[in-house]
Amino acid sequence: MRETLRGIAPLVASPPAFDATRAEHIAAQRFGELGAATELGGERDQNFRIDTDDGRYVLKISNHTDGPETLDVQAEALRHISRTAPDLPVMQPVPTVEGNPWTAVEMDGETHLIRLFTFLPGGSPSGGTLDEDALYEYGGTVARVGRALRGFFHPDARYEVLWDLRYTSDLRELIYAIKDDQRRALAERVLDRFDDRVAPSFESLRAQVIHNDLTLDNVLFDEGKVSGIVDFGDLTHTALVSDLAIALASVMHRCTDPFDAARHVIRGYVEITPLTDSEARILGDLVAARLLSWGVIVAWRSVEHPEKTDHTTTGVEDGWALLQSLERTGLDVVGRRLRTAALSSNVPYPRMEQSELLSRRQTVMGDSPLFYCDPVHFVGGEGVWLFDSAGRRYLDAYNNVQVVGHGNARVADAVGGQVSKLTTNTRYLHEAVVTLSERLLETLPDGLDRVMFVNSGSEANDLAWRLAAAATGRDGAVVSEHAYHGITDATVALSPADWPRKTRPDHVETVPPPARSHHRGAQPSGAEAMTAALDRLGRRGYDPAAFVFDPLFTSDGIFPPNSERLTAMAGRIHDLDGLIIADEVQAGYGRTGSNLWGFQATDVVPDIVTMGKPMGNGHPVAAVATRSDIASVLMDRTGMFSTFGGNPVSCAAALAVMDVIEDEGLLAQTREVGAYLHDGLVDMSTRYDVIGDVRREGTMVGVELVSDEDDWTPATDTAKDVVEGLRRRRVLIGSSGSSDNVLKIRPPLVFERDHADRLLGVLDSVLETECDG
Numbered sequence: 107m108r109e110t111l112r113g114i115a116p117l118v119a120s121p122p123a124f125d126a127t128r129a130e131h132i133a134a135q136r137f138g139e140l141g142a143a144t145e146l147g148g149e150r151d152q153n154f155r156i157d158t159d160d161g162r163y164v165l166k167i168s169n170h171t172d173g174p175e176t177l178d179v180q181a182e183a184l185r186h187i188s189r190t191a192p193d194l195p196v197m198q199p200v201p202t203v204e205g206n207p208w209t210a211v212e213m214d215g216e217t218h219l220i221r222l223f224t225f226l227p228g229g230s231p232s233g234g235t236l237d238e239d240a241l242y243e244y245g246g247t248v249a250r251v252g253r254a255l256r257g258f259f260h261p262d263a264r265y266e267v268l269w270d271l272r273y274t275s276d277l278r279e280l281i282y283a284i285k286d287d288q289r290r291a292l293a294e295r296v297l298d299r300f301d302d303r304v305a306p307s308f309e310s311l312r313a314q315v316i317h318n319d320l321t322l323d324n325v326l327f328d329e330g331k332v333s334g335i336v337d338f339g340d341l342t343h344t345a346l347v348s349d350l351a352i353a354l355a356s357v358m359h360r361c362t363d364p365f366d367a368a369r370h371v372i373r374g375y376v377e378i379t380p381l382t383d384s385e386a387r388i389l390g391d392l393v394a395a396r397l398l399s400w401g402v403i404v405a406w407r408s409v410e411h412p413e414k415t416d417h418t419t420t421g422v423e424d425g426w427a428l429l430q431s432l433e434r435t436g437l438d439v440v441g442r443r444l445r446t447a448a449l450s451s452n453v454p455y456p457r458m459e460q461s462e463l464l465s466r467r468q469t470v471m472g473d474s475p476l477f478y479c480d481p482v483h484f485v486g487g488e489g490v491w492l493f494d495s496a497g498r499r500y501l502d503a504y505n506n507v508q509v510v511g512h513g514n515a516r517v518a519d520a521v522g523g524q525v526s527k528l529t530t531n532t533r534y535l536h537e538a539v540v541t542l543s544e545r546l547l548e549t550l551p552d553g554l555d556r557v558m559f560v561n562s563g564s565e566a567n568d569l570a571w572r573l574a575a576a577a578t579g580r581d582g583a584v585v586s587e588h589a590y591h592g593i594t595d596a597t598v599a600l601s602p603a604d605w606p607r608k609t610r611p612d613h614v615e616t617v618p619p620p621a622r623s624h625h626r627g628a629q630p631s632g633a634e635a636m637t638a639a640l641d642r643l644g645r646r647g648y649d650p651a652a653f654v655f656d657p658l659f660t661s662d663g664i665f666p667p668n669s670e671r672l673t674a675m676a677g678r679i680h681d682l683d684g685l686i687i688a689d690e691v692q693a694g695y696g697r698t699g700s701n702l703w704g705f706q707a708t709d710v711v712p713d714i715v716t717m718g719k720p721m722g723n724g725h726p727v728a729a730v731a732t733r734s735d736i737a738s739v740l741m742d743r744t745g746m747f748s749t750f751g752g753n754p755v756s757c758a759a760a761l762a763v764m765d766v767i768e769d770e771g772l773l774a775q776t777r778e779v780g781a782y783l784h785d786g787l788v789d790m791s792t793r794y795d796v797i798g799d800v801r802r803e804g805t806m807v808g809v810e811l812v813s814d815e816d817d818w819t820p821a822t823d824t825a826k827d828v829v830e831g832l833r834r835r836r837v838l839i840g841s842s843g844s845s846d847n848v849l850k851i852r853p854p855l856v857f858e859r860d861h862a863d864r865l866l867g868v869l870d871s872v873l874e875t876e877c878d879g
């Protein structure tokens with residue numbers, strides 16, 4: 107039964123056993139090349155080097171299971187490569203004296219087809235002898251062979267051979283032959299992963315005829331350069347990415363730093379053939395599958411066909427050792443590293459070393475701010491993880507823009523798909539912008555019935571301010587004490603956090619954020635605070651156009667919305683015919699865990715809602731939603747058009763984000779994980795006096811650090827040290843508040859309990875170091 111497994115026939119038969127004299131005879135008689143024969147290795151064919159007076163050849167005596175169809179595929183493929191990539195150093199067939207591509211010879215009742223090829227110089231390098239450039243060239247060569255074969259077709263091209271990664275799941279039938287219990291268990295686990303993660307999508311990968319065995323045994327090197335590509339015996343129609351996985355497995359088990367070597371090979375490959383996201387995602391599993399095929403086939407042959415020994419056994423122990431070490435690293439981590447290498451190589455700019463990058467950045471960007479005293483150079487991300495240029499991963503508990511996770515495949519596919527299809531503007535009809543507008547309005551209160559698209563939170567707030575000023579005919583504003591609303595002239599004025607020289611513009615007044623009374627003294631009520639602010643504004647000659655607020659008061663130090671207080675404030679504004687602008691750039695897109703929008707945690711009904719940041723998961727897109735009576739005033743006066751605002755690519759990104767939030771139940775997850783994180787932090791606050799307060803809504807969490815709980819002295823330096831300490835332990839958070847003493851924890855919404863545990867554990871150890879318990 108086992109001998110009838112698909113693709114196993116070629117692995118069972120032993121290579122033919124011609125002697126050198128007979129080989130010399132065949133070379134002379136059938137091919138007209140007279141010379142001495144020296145036997146070379148071969149897994150299932152027998153190969154002889156023939157040294158003649160005017161050159162060297164390889165006489166290839168095929169296994170009797172390989173008939174004329176198989177050889178014809180290989181011959182045609184070589185001919186195709188000579189036409190499409192004449193500079194690739196592939197072996198060239200030499201016809202028989204009669205002009206045929208092969209000749210047939212009988213041996214022990216079996217027919218063997220025999221070919222002669224030109225002999226290519228060079229040899230198989232050991233991993234250590236390949237430097238960066240050689241590894242890069244190897245990767246490029248693998249890609250070029252695939253590219254050269256891209257348009258090749260042959261009716262017999264589906265050669266069934268168990269080395270084809272398509273048959274990985276079938277290896278399960280052979281693992282009984284692995285003697286070592288631990289290795290057998292490892293094989294089971296790798297196969298389980300393969301069945302789970304790779305098999306379901308294998309048939310939808312890019313497929314074509316590929317070489318299928320471009321190991322360092324078959325890509326020859328001479329003085330660090332590729333000199334020959336040989337052995338097309340496993341050529342078949344299968345997933346294109348298999349060639350890269352096979353090359354990686356070949357390099358990684360020979361090198362002392364497998365990931366470093368893999369990166370260079372990948373770089374060479376993707377520069378010619380960029381990987382699709384679905385290929386990059388399974389690359390690690392395909393490398394594991396190749397290593398496993400190797401181990402299993404050798405083990406099985408040693409049990410069932412002990413007479414068959416060939417070069418495939420050489421190095422197989424290193425193959426097992428690599429597979430074991432990859433599993434120890436974690437196949438998820440391996441997969442991410444290879445994917446990151448594949449996708450981050452696939453970009454139109456050169457990679458730079460950190461020191462070079464820093465100095466060149468300084469030259470062209472001056473003192474443009476960077477996080478951390480030791481800045482981080484990220485090259486990739488996945489979910490809640492970011493990867494730096496050395497391949498180290500960081501837990502991201504800070505970036506809210508990537509709301510549905512770094513490198514989210516659905517968003518990437520939506521953006522990539524739309525970019526390659528159409529990128530226009532809203533002056534042409536398009537479904538995406540209409541669908542997105544409808545989807546957004548469905549989530550907002552009745553009455554908000556218009557959407558306008560721009561490209562950043564600042565632009566959205568700027569437009570909101572213009573709308574409010576036009577609709578009310580006023581120019582006074584009220585904001586919170588340490589608000590931030592953007593970088594344009596109008597929005598800087600609305601941002602006390604960024605007021606130049608801390609000077610208040612005449613037309614702006616502030617109200618305190620909701621604060622716990624025990625550390626801020628007696629608070630005026632919401633109505634009192636707003637009345638006082640409006641009085642001050644009025645005394646300077648301004649009536650309120652709008653109260654602009656971030657429902658989570660992120661820049662003020664993170665305060666959960668207090669409905670009663672905010673409703674009273676909004677009421678005072680509405681009484682004077684001013685408008686309420688909810689700036690959802692931070693609080694929106696599910697951050698609170700209860701609704702899509704932060705203001706929905708209160709009874710306030712805004713007249714204008716602005717959104718941005720997470721809206722495109724990293725793609726720049728922002729919007730303003732308002733009522734038609736408000737929008738029409740500005741539209742009638744000046745109109746409003748933004749070249750990029752609402753373009754189909756941005757809308758595709760924004761629609762994909764909404765889909766993922768809904769389909770993956772991210773609001774519920776945010777509620778659950780936010781509460782869990784909060785409990786852990788409250789527990790920690792009982793052990794560290796420096797934690798004065800833990801505030802949060804969903805997964806917007808503020809941990810206020812104070813050096814003296816009685817007079818509530820902000821522990822600004824400690825907060826900075828904690829943020830830096832977490833960075834050194836590879837966890838990212840930030841800080842906020844007017845004294846910058848509030849730890850800002852605001853992870854992508856795909857943050858899970860395990861991630862919260864890691865954050866809590868690392869924070870605990872950093873606080874222990876910084877604050878001595």
Ligand code: PMP
Nearest residue numbers: 562563564590591592656691692
């Ligand atoms: N509003 C709020 C509440 C913000 O936090 C920010 C950005 N941090 C902005 C507006 C401005 O958004 P952008 O940087 O996209 O212009």
